[in-house]
Amino acid sequence: MGFIFLTSGLFLGWSLGANHHGNIFGAAVQTKMIKFKYAALISSIFVILGSVAEGSGGSATLNRLGSVNAAAGAFTVALATAISVALMTRIKLPVSTSQAIVGAIIGWNIFAGMLTDYNSLLSIVTSWVVAPILAASFAFGLYFLFKHFLNRSSVHILELDLLNRWALLIFGAFGAYSLGANNIANVVGIFVSVSPFHDINLLPGLTITGLQQLYFWGALSIAVGIYTYSERVMSTVGTDLYKLSPITGLIVVISEALVLYLFGSKQLQHLLLSMHLPTIPLVPISSSQGVIGAVIGVGLAKGGKNIHFDTMGKISMGWVTAPLLACGLSFVLLFFVQNVFEQPVLMKTSYVFDKNVLLELKARGINLDYLTDVNGRQYDSARSMLADLDQMKEYSRNEKVMLSQVSEIDNLQINYQNLQNTLKPETFTKEQWLAIYQINGKKYEHDWQLKNDLVSLSNEWKLKDKKYKNQVYNTELNKKYNILYAYSKVARTVTDTDKDGK
């Protein structure tokens, strides 16, 4: 069954490779600076390196798809995303795979009757606007900087050509490495618990873990996508929207990389904070939207006459269509998988409004006066719980999201040994590991109970005030919490599966 579930992840990998390769090497290949076969070879090598080296850490296995709590559901959501991205690739449009995934998950949320966090929707819409504008501004500025430099330089045309070629190659290789590192979790991360691969002992001390094999196959699927179907999107980036020259192609690639690094890098944020310098706001940036913005920026810097605005319109439509299509497809496919193939696409989620939950809600500033109707009740589905919450007009949407989050029964159990074996030591600090050790074996009905316990044991598990300067710290800490929650659950699921298998 694991192999069957994995196929949709591999299909998603293929779609991702086919669509995103254009963002990395589209300009270089279309300006004939790098032959497609070499670009594909370099991308494939670096995608695999990035996936296996960076992606196989504990934190990377967690991803947006992680919220889908059943393997068949994850399979379907990944399939819907893959189909949506593949269709966009077919019509030569660069789209964001992450946004398509969010769309497909919203489809799953609707199917499961769960409340959707509007923040993820907001980040998609923000990226549609912010990413192209930022990348276009950078490309616009860089164009004049390059022009100034090239006008005054006496570099031979052949040397310039060679430097340009190498720059495109190096930026492309970095791009491919990041593509692998950032997206492999989206491709196969969710299938870690149903992975059909077992550890292979090659030599004493040299073991290829099942996780590494899984990531390798995921990366390979991206590489196959690059080789077999990525030329279509390349022409959109390199020629259809605006005919790039080798130098303007390089400007596009640099602008895209700069925007992704400056506005998406938490490491840079950390560095600036540690140096007591003002930070750059982190905004959601998609490389597909960045590259299109950069091409337009160059086109505008050259007077804007030769930009094909009809193509631009088509691309923008693709950005909106991809997540919507993924959402619709996800909903329809989930229905089929559940009712035709009789596979459980969502795990039963229960909610309870007992004394502990009410106390926690009170601590979070929720007015309990209106909860008398649900007090003491337990719900076996999100739909029935939300139906009751819908009656309470006194609570805002955000408060209802909080009510559902706090009342959700998670059933977590801390298994220190299991976490030590699965996660890299650097996932948590020494103090954080110590706190986990102290609650080893303890069971929790709700995730916030685990959080409260950890905070009481160590300050390093405590979130800082909601100030802008603490944003990165808190995001990182929340990420650690999510790893802990997921691996406490994952450990249980694996054990159950193993038992079933036996």
Next chain:
Amino acid sequence: MSVILKTTKIIENQIDQFLDIVSECALLFGLGIEDYLAERTSQFEERLEAIRQNERKADELRVHIEKYLYEHTLIPENRGDVLAILENTDEVVDHIKDTILQFSIEQPKILSEFDDLFLQTTRASVQAVEMLASGVRSFFRDLYAVSNYIHKVYFFEKEADHLAERLKRQIFSTELDLANKVHLRYFTYQVEAISDYAQAVCDRLAIYVIKRQL
């Protein structure tokens, strides 16, 4: 990086060598015509031989550069333009060789009263070719200097035209046989045409400069 640039440097040197030959051919042509007018026959024949050898070398270099650029898919955006420049510049060298060869074969009888204008026309054409070589060299390295050289090529071409016209008028105002007059007009035209060839290359060069600008 120096290792990577090594192969490129070889081709850069070959382009420079090619342009050196173009310039040298023009200078040799000027000296050859001076020798011819001063009736230093053996020295004139040596100049002709030197131009012939240079022309062959220019052809070889051009073919090698073209082959290399194509085989290594270098400068994809400007390759066609660069090859056109090299081929058209090579045609100037061919024309210089053909003209001096015609002098050697046909031995036109140039009256001493025409010497000065003949030399002036030759010098204007030679200057035009020299400026062309510098312009092409700048196209590869210093794009914004090209227009200065193009301007000078146009100037010397106009000067050569003007001088050739005066020479032709002077030729046809004498009592020489018509056959002699026509013969001398032909050689005047050939010398003047060298600057026309240089100008034709510059016309294209001006467009390629615009294409190369960011």
